[in-house]
Amino acid sequence: MARQSRSSSIKDADTYEALREEGASKEKAARIANSRARGDEPSKKGGKADPYEAWTRDALYQRAKEIGIDGRSKMNKADLIDALRNH
Numbered sequence: 757m758a759r760q761s762r763s764s765s766i767k768d769a770d771t772y773e774a775l776r777e778e779g780a781s782k783e784k785a786a787r788i789a790n791s792r793a794r795g796d797e798p799s800k801k802g803g804k805a806d807p808y809e810a811w812t813r814d815a816l817y818q819r820a821k822e823i824g825i826d827g828r829s830k831m832n833k834a835d836l837i838d839a840l841r842n843h
Contacts (some may be wrong), residue, residue, distance in 0.1 A: 767793030770786065806838040816840065 766772045775785035792815040808816060816836040820828040825839045 766790065784843065810841060 766786055766789055771792050772785045772789035775788055779781070780788070797831075811819075813836065815832040816833060817828055819838055820831070820840060823840075823843055825836075825843060828836065828839065831839060
């Protein structure tokens, strides 16, 4: 039944479930599954922004704040990069 309630927002349930089983967050799994359902390949769309390593700690902090990463104020640059990549 839970799968049916997600079906209205998750466009590729099989991909979503596979990503969740691999440990992806609900948000990340939904974002990737819906992107693939539209025919996009998320790993091939990017590349326009500098890699996180080139960002300042302040810029990383602001991005973490935008997407709601908890504990960001105590994170150093490496921790922020890790949290952003695994969100």
